[in-house]
Amino acid sequence: KNEVEQSPQNLTAQEGEFITINCSYSVGISALHWLQQHPGGGIVSLFMLSSGKKKHGRLIATINIQEKHSSLHITASHPRDSAVYICAVIMYSGGGADGLTFGKGTHLIIQP
């Protein structure tokens, strides 16, 4: 079983729709990242969360540590939001440099 599960795997929506992508994890974590990757491109870090909620422009990310669950929301979606969104966690190890454990990603397409 993958330690980080994302849903849905694929999502197609119309421009302007409210988008929600979910992430569940089964291990103790120090922090959770939401990442964005465009086709053929590098990865951009959108948020890092260890508790609560963060907002940046039209993007909102929340995390519930007790329930081991996080969501990424996109309000007023636009075709330029089309990308793969990846949830990644830093497993708790007491500190130091730790690699990320990734979910399989959500492929989002926003149609005009």
Next chain:
Amino acid sequence: DTEVTQTPKHLVMGMTNKKSLKCEQHMGHRAMYWYKQKAKKPPELMFVYSYEKLSINESVPSRFSPECPNSSLLNLHLHALQPEDSALYLCASSPQGWTYGYTFGSGTRLTVV
């Protein structure tokens, strides 16, 4: 400078070649990472350097050899690769410790022929 710069962006190499991938950051980050990403798959961690010392090696074959000559530079030396090693190789850095975020490079697209 808030970027991680990877060169080259694309690389085609034969199975008998030796090549190197380069990653550079000038943000003062003390942790640097190599990830490998196959098409339509999430990235997989290969190596972690912390304060220029190799701290994590995720059982990567010896045909991949990392090097961290200084705190700003990370190399990945490639030798005798196989076609199945074709992938996007991503470099990332972080200040140190989990409380800080990651910055990713745009990757090197490697094709082994």
